[in-house]
Amino acid sequence: MSTVAEADGAQVAVLQAEAAYARTHPLADRATRLFIALAAFFCVNAVLAEFIGVKIFALEDTLGITPFEWNLFGQKGSLSFTAGTLLWPMVFIFTDVINEFFGRRGVRMISWIAVVLIVYGFAFAFAAISLAPASWWVGAATTQGVxxxxxxxxxxxxxxxxxxGGSVTAFMVGQLIDVSVFHRIRQYTGDRHVWLRATGSTAVSQLVDSFVVLYIAFVIGPQHWSIPLFLAVSTVNYAYKMLAAIVLIPLIYALRRAIIAYLGEARARELHEAAAAA
Incomplete structure (x- = not known):
């Protein structure tokens, strides 16, 4: 018994020493470095998804398979998505991982940072467009068909x-809903069923995200989509996001194990409990 008590006491002493050092050297704390890395990946994925989202690709042609013709709300079409869908599933994953260890405050913080960076990026994109182009540059890609x-x-x-506007609004609303649903499920499951709170929160938040962004961009916006077309395209996009969320569940578990190994079980448990309590 004394040996166990001494071991526990030594571990507590080590944690206290590390905490004291971290207070004066913030970047020495592994949790701080982890949050910076997760936030960086989260933000770069969100910003890139916005910029490459202008391209619409045909999923069937990309995979070399027979086109799948969907028929919803009296509308027909093939499986076409924005290129941003390649990255949004990663945003969902990082949201859930950050939620798991840094709680609501961590997710909300990086979500607002991502929104600011997206607006910042588009502001400079429009500034770059307004610059007078060099005459020789305008035709520089003629041989490439441009x-x-x-x-x-x-x-x-x-x-x-x-x-x-639609995309940024939907992103922020979706993030706020995601973090709330995640913690509501966590209250009932505790540390069990990581997959349930990850996919459950994504299911609710992306239901809002998928419909809000298209409604603002294409129904209220200048294209004035019909409601049946809006509902059909939104449903297909939502189905794709949910499929991606389910397929990527193993990655969430892999990241969780990697983070615990990096932080150490004691530190990981401390963060996990603090995130749940918050």
């Missing part, structure tokens, strides 16, 4: 304000 580089640049980076 006769006017300035128009191509403006078309790619100059996304409509309705699209940008």
């Amino acid at each position: 006769p006017d580089y300035q128009k191509a640049f403006a078309a790619v980076f100059g996304q409509g304000l309705w699209t940008i």
